[in-house]
């Protein structure tokens with residue numbers, strides 16, 4: 001690491017909270033926090049690795065990190081959980097990376113959360129509600145949750161962020177962690193940053209920062225759960241648009257324009273839904289940085305590029321199954337959920353990029369339409 005960066009990292013580590021009563025209590029062995037990671041895909045596995053390095057180092061946490069695995073049988077006939085526990089690697093979703101000997105994979109959800117007071121949710125968003133239903137009455141009353149999940153649920157009464165869904169279903173507080181975090185890059189310890197979004201309790205936010213923070217993964221806290229979560233969710237829609245631009249070989253200027261328009265719609269949509277969302281959040285890692293990395297390198301961009309190269313003739317479902325080997329695409333379903341909100345509220349004309357992405361994904365428009373809406377751009381946001 002460059003000396004200037006190293007100095008900054010050291011300074012930030014020193015500024016982390018260590019001496020208040022909250023931490024002194026937690027240093028007592030009887031009050032040690034126990035962490036469960038709910039999910040074991042690509043990001044879930046990397047999150048477990050990050051967390052496990054810290055629980056070993058910090059006395060206020062139990063060493064062991066439980067990782068709930070949605071069980072599957074590998075082509076070898078072995079159960080994924082057994083292989084993870086034998087090799088210390090998630091051979092399907094994060095091959096070649098040791099998770100840490102203190103990560104224990106567990107296919108039994110109820111057992112995995114038993115006695116844990118820090119629950120890390122990191123599954124594709126479509127599975128969260130079902131998981132929460134199974135957890136009702138099974139978790140500690142004093143548990144805190146954090147969601148690394150990108151996406152939202154659209155219900156009769158309106159859009160529901162995943163952190164709200166977790167809070168409502170389980171009756172616990174839920175923070176979020178989002179950022180420019182392509183999992184495979186963090187897995188090999190390349191430097192990156194992330195943002196913890198919290199509601200009221202700064203001590204809880206600092207506790208999450210401590211759990212994730214490493215010299216190569218710099219985490220800062222922002223008091224804006226909805227803003228942080230919406231940034232992480234909506235940038236996947238913009239990444240689909242960026243993929244269309246790549247597939248049509250339109251070049252970097254066009255892609256930069258799409259990213260700018262996308263950021264503008266992300267901010268406008270977030271503020272219309274939640275007036276409390278702060279402008280400053282869009283300049284945190286969860287905002288512009290995540291947007292850039294996802295439009296340059298993420299899986300949503302990659303599959304959308306293939307969709308455009310095939311002239312929209314192969315479906316996203318088919319391309320996802322072929323290109324991602326079990327990993328899930330979030331941008332297409334998020335575009336559909338956002339579209340539902342826009343049509344329901346009469347906002348379609350205010351968000352030409354978001355609506356065009358959905359109309360392309362659902363086959364109503366060709367991929368080239370991604371740059372054909374410019375005359376429809378609203379004059380002000």
Ligand SMILES: NC(=O)c1ccc[n+]([C@@H]2O[C@H](COP(=O)([O-])OP(=O)(O)OC[C@H]3O[C@@H](n4cnc5c(N)ncnc54)[C@H](O)[C@@H]3O)[C@@H](O)[C@H]2O)c1
Pocket residue numbers: 039040041042043044045069070071093122123124125127148149150151181182183184326327328329330
């Ligand atoms: N991968 C990344 O780079 C990255 C980075 C930041 C955030 N995220 C977000 O993290 C979340 C989880 O993504 P990921 O990359 O860890 O997963 P993934 O897409 O790599 O893997 C899919 C996971 O879903 C599980 N699964 C399949 N069917 C299931 C079911 N019926 N019930 C429960 N689980 C089931 C699979 O076992 C697997 O663990 C997503 O919201 C994603 O947007 C991912």
